[in-house]
Amino acid sequence: MKVAYVDSSCFVSIALGEPFYRELMVSLRRFDQLISSNLLEAELRSALAREGKEGTIKNLLAWLRWVYPTRPLTPEFDRILEIGTLRGSDLWHLACALSLVSKVPGGLAFVTNDRRQGEIARALGFPGL
Numbered sequence: 001m002k003v004a005y006v007d008s009s010c011f012v013s014i015a016l017g018e019p020f021y022r023e024l025m026v027s028l029r030r031f032d033q034l035i036s037s038n039l040l041e042a043e044l045r046s047a048l049a050r051e052g053k054e055g056t057i058k059n060l061l062a063w064l065r066w067v068y069p070t071r072p073l074t075p076e077f078d079r080i081l082e083i084g085t086l087r088g089s090d091l092w093h094l095a096c097a098l099s100l101v102s103k104v105p106g107g108l109a110f111v112t113n114d115r116r117q118g119e120i121a122r123a124l125g126f127p128g129l
Contacts (some may be wrong), residue, residue, distance in 0.1 A: 001032045001105070001106060002109070003034075003107075004028070004033075004108070005035050005036060005067075005109070005110050006028065006035070006036045006040070007036070007112035008039065008040040009112050009114045010028070010112060012044055014060060015047070015060055016047065016051060028111065034064050034065065035064065035066070035067050036064050037068075037069075037092060038068070040064070040093075043089060044061075067100060073092075073095040073096065076094070076096075076098040080120060080124065083120050083123045083124065084116070084123075090112075093112075094110070094117065094124070097121075109128060111128060
């Protein structure tokens with residue numbers, strides 16, 4: 001089973017019809033399961049409200065299975081920050097994904113449209129699209 005953790009930047013790109021959003025949608029459909037922290041919902045809702053485009057959110061959110069960490073992610077934060085610094089939300093998404101790696105048979109991809117976050121994800125060993 002191909003599983004990907006999806007960062008908010010991907011869904012914001014799709015919802016706002018940013019350049020290459022169609023290609024991103026095709027790429028995401030190659031995965032059997034997409035997962036994310038529900039921080040994605042807050043970030044997506046915020047971006048859509050700013051742009052006055054709240055209408056498409058339910059269809060997008062139906063693509064996802066939510067993950068909820070049940071412990072502090074301090075070890076994951078430390079591991080990520082040894083590689084480089086990120087904004088808090090990007091750090092959170094990567095830490096959530098790291099906390100799941102051992103629970104996903106066959107590995108976990110990390111999908112983002114954020115260049116810096118993608119660099120650190122690759123340094124951590126995550127495959128992308």
